[in-house]
Amino acid sequence: MTKYFADVSSFQPDNLGFFQGLVNAGVSGIMIKTTQGSPDGDNYLNPKSTNQARNALAAGMNVGFYHYFLASSVADSINEAKFFEQSVVNLGFGKDTPLCVDVEDSTLNTSNVASYVDTFINYLETQGYTNVFQYSMASWFNQGILNANKHPTWVASYGSSDCGARGNIVAWQYTSNWGGGSQDMSYDWGIFDKQPAKIEATTQPTVEPKHPKVENVIKLTEQTHPVDRLGIERPEIYEAGSTWKSSNIVMINDEPNYQIATDIFVPVSKTTFKDFIIVKYMGDSPAPVFDSKGNRVQNASVSTGKSFKTAGFKVINDIPMAKIATNEFIPLEYTSGSKFE
Incomplete structure (x- = not known):
């Protein structure tokens, strides 16, 4: 009908x-x-x-x-x-x-x-x-x-x-x-047909998801001027505590930035992700871990949803990576806020 x-x-x-x-x-x-x-x-x-x-x-x-x-x-x-x-x-x-x-x-x-x-x-x-x-x-x-x-x-x-x-x-x-x-x-063709998420009755047992849900939402820790793709500072100011949905992570001025609109970026260093990451990878497959030379670390991998405190970022073989251990790195592409699917 x-x-x-x-x-x-x-x-x-x-x-x-x-x-x-x-x-x-x-x-x-x-x-x-x-x-x-x-x-x-x-x-x-x-x-x-x-x-x-x-x-x-x-x-x-x-x-x-x-x-x-x-x-x-x-x-x-x-x-x-x-x-x-x-x-x-x-x-x-x-x-x-x-x-x-x-x-x-x-x-x-x-x-x-x-x-x-x-x-x-x-x-x-x-x-x-x-x-x-x-x-x-x-x-x-x-x-x-x-x-x-x-x-x-x-x-x-x-x-x-x-x-x-x-x-x-x-x-x-x-x-x-x-x-x-x-x-x-x-x-x-779908506006009023869209159903809200179902809320289970409190008597129903809680079932944990197989993999934690990763949300590409970032939060600013200080007042921030966003920049464009060329690193030019924009005039507007975003307030500390404001939240944004990121669609990608891009290197600008030698620093990773979250993309929050078509040509609007905020530095990772001014968000709550400045010193930790949440892994985002494919289904049941664990994300690979690399060493400082870009070689895959054998018998080392991490699953989606796992978080790590980081010790900074490094570009290895032209790939921005987060340092999670003495000689272990994860590509930023495999973290929350990226466009990786």
């Missing part, structure tokens, strides 16, 4: 009858705009969002929220993400709520907006939100302004035979005049 969801802002009604009418027409979900910009910018909060959420739930609808994106820097992106998150918290919704960043404003810098979106989504995911995605028109994905493969994507394409873009498409907004009015409508 085809599933539909509508999206609303302050331009739509907030009464129960409106949402009940959608349900009666076969629409099971709703995405509600809560915020636009940041407290330092537009500082816009949809005045109808509380009633819209309450009455959508009363009508039996699935509810998610979206934020209208206006960021012009990484710092802006974080401020907007925090502003949006607080609106969701204030409405009483949990971490599995569908959350979307609406990226379409004509004032956005199309050369840099993808990295700003990465930062926005990364922030929400590091706060524990499990159903975060991006929205824009098909042309922005086809022109390479945004990447439909990098994040789950809700795409807008009206009057076409399909969604108009390719990638990790989870919804298609196919019309802006559903029902003969000015209501947007979308096909749901």
Whole structure:
């Protein structure tokens, strides 16, 4: 059965009858705009969002929220993400709520907006939100302004035979005049179908996983200016204690750096991983250990999830490695925060 969801802002009604009418027409979900910009910018909060959420739930609808994106820097992106998150918290919704960043404003810098979106989504995911995605028109994905493969994507394409873009498409907004009015409508291909992690009853025995779960989340230990791929310091400052999801470990200025967005990096030395590592390797296979000359150490290997206090880093045969013993090293590629799968 085809599933539909509508999206609303302050331009739509907030009464129960409106949402009940959608349900009666076969629409099971709703995405509600809560915020636009940041407290330092537009500082816009949809005045109808509380009633819209309450009455959508009363009508039996699935509810998610979206934020209208206006960021012009990484710092802006974080401020907007925090502003949006607080609106969701204030409405009483949990971490599995569908959350979307609406990226379409004509004032956005199309050369840099993808990295700003990465930062926005990364922030929400590091706060524990499990159903975060991006929205824009098909042309922005086809022109390479945004990447439909990098994040789950809700795409807008009206009057076409399909969604108009390719990638990790989870919804298609196919019309802006559903029902003969000015209501947007979308096909749901996974947004509201995504199930939260099951919580076992307390009477059930706890089963330990075969391998510990390795999370690519890093935490800053001091105020930090990130750098770009060439090692040029960026103007924004990230606060001590902030957490980020790393997608790779890259050597910049002879120091390993975690990649936290398209062209944004923070030094390992300014994170809680400055003097220890967590091993990340393949399934049941143990990670190999090497000596200072790059030779594999016989009868020495370590399993995924095992942590080591390190004695610094060394580049051996052009491969950055962490020192875990007098003459034993593990490639940083095999540690948490890398892109190794």
